[in-house]
Amino acid sequence: MPTSAPPASVPAATPRRRPFAQLDVFADRPQRGNPLAVVLEADGLSAEDMQRVARWTNLSETTFLLSPTDPGADYRVRIFTPTGELPFAGHPMLGTARAWLDAGGVPAGERIVQECAAGLIEVRRDGERLAFAAPPLLRSGPLDEDEVRRIAEALGLERADVLGHAWVDNGPGWRxxxxxxxxxxxxLAPDRGRLDGLKVGVLGAHPGAEGPSSGNGREPVSEPRYEVRAFTTGGVEDPVTGSLHAGIAQWMLTRHPMPPRWSATQGAVLGRAGLVEITAEPSGTLWIGGATLPTIQGTILV
Known part of the structure; x- marks a missing residue:
C-alpha cells in the first residue's frame, strides 16, 4: 500500500554575521555603568531569534536595530531582556543611539529619533554625552497602602521610614x-524573594542636596542630589536604570522644589559608578542623560 511522502521541512534561515556592539551606559569608565548589547542590521530576525540572543548575552537588556516603520524615525529598536520584550527602557535608548552613531548613522534632523514600542523617543547630543526625552507616565499616583507595607517589609524597613511613594510607570512598571x-x-539589605513580581525603585537625598538649587541648567552639576537603587522582577538589582530615573524625575518635580538641572548616582553597592543627569526645560521636557562608552565592537553570528 503506497504511503504519502512526509511533508517537506522548512529550512531554517542561514545564520549570518551582523555588526555587534556592547557599551557601558551612564559611566565614563569601563565596567562602571550598565552594560548593553546592540545587534545592528537586525532586519530579518524574528522575535524568537532576538529573544534567543538576549538570553545568550544574559544582560539586563539587548537591543536590535531595524529599519523604521514611522517616517519620522531614524531607525527602529526592539528591546529584550533575557525573559521578554520591553516597550521602553532607559539605558538602551542611549546605548543604542551611540552604537548607531558609531556605525555611521546620521540623523535626519537636529536630534536622533528612535522608534520603539512606546512610540518615538528623541535623543539629543551634548558633546560626547547623550540624553533621551522622558516619555509620559503610563501610570502615576500613590501606591496602595498594603503594597507600601509589603515593600517596606521586603526591604527591612518600618512603614514610618517611607517618606513618600508612587507609581512612576513609563513602560517597565516601576514603583x-x-x-x-x-x-x-x-x-538596604532586601529579602529579594519578597520582592518577586514587583519592580521597585528607592531613592534618598545625599547630604547637603536638599536645597532648591543644584545647578543652573548650563554648567555641569558637581554634586549628585540623590542615591537610587532599583530592584527588578525577582528582586534582582539593576546597576543603573534610565527609565526609573525618568519616572523619579517626573515625580520629584511634583514633590519638592527642584533645580533646572540635577544628577543622581546608582550602582555603588554593585561596584558600579553610575551617574545620571537630569535637565528640566521650561517647556516641561525632561532630558535623562549620561556617558556612553563602547567596550566591545565586532560581529555576532545570528
Whole structure:
C-alpha cells in the first residue's frame, strides 16, 4: 500500500554575521555603568531569534536595530531582556543611539529619533554625552497602602521610614519609595524573594542636596542630589536604570522644589559608578542623560 511522502521541512534561515556592539551606559569608565548589547542590521530576525540572543548575552537588556516603520524615525529598536520584550527602557535608548552613531548613522534632523514600542523617543547630543526625552507616565499616583507595607517589609524597613511613594510607570512598571537619606538607601539589605513580581525603585537625598538649587541648567552639576537603587522582577538589582530615573524625575518635580538641572548616582553597592543627569526645560521636557562608552565592537553570528 503506497504511503504519502512526509511533508517537506522548512529550512531554517542561514545564520549570518551582523555588526555587534556592547557599551557601558551612564559611566565614563569601563565596567562602571550598565552594560548593553546592540545587534545592528537586525532586519530579518524574528522575535524568537532576538529573544534567543538576549538570553545568550544574559544582560539586563539587548537591543536590535531595524529599519523604521514611522517616517519620522531614524531607525527602529526592539528591546529584550533575557525573559521578554520591553516597550521602553532607559539605558538602551542611549546605548543604542551611540552604537548607531558609531556605525555611521546620521540623523535626519537636529536630534536622533528612535522608534520603539512606546512610540518615538528623541535623543539629543551634548558633546560626547547623550540624553533621551522622558516619555509620559503610563501610570502615576500613590501606591496602595498594603503594597507600601509589603515593600517596606521586603526591604527591612518600618512603614514610618517611607517618606513618600508612587507609581512612576513609563513602560517597565516601576514603583518608587523615598527614604530619608542616601545612606539609608545604600544600607538596604532586601529579602529579594519578597520582592518577586514587583519592580521597585528607592531613592534618598545625599547630604547637603536638599536645597532648591543644584545647578543652573548650563554648567555641569558637581554634586549628585540623590542615591537610587532599583530592584527588578525577582528582586534582582539593576546597576543603573534610565527609565526609573525618568519616572523619579517626573515625580520629584511634583514633590519638592527642584533645580533646572540635577544628577543622581546608582550602582555603588554593585561596584558600579553610575551617574545620571537630569535637565528640566521650561517647556516641561525632561532630558535623562549620561556617558556612553563602547567596550566591545565586532560581529555576532545570528
Amino acid at each position: 518608587v519609595i523615598e527614604l530619608g537619606s542616601a545612606a539609608r538607601v545604600l544600607a
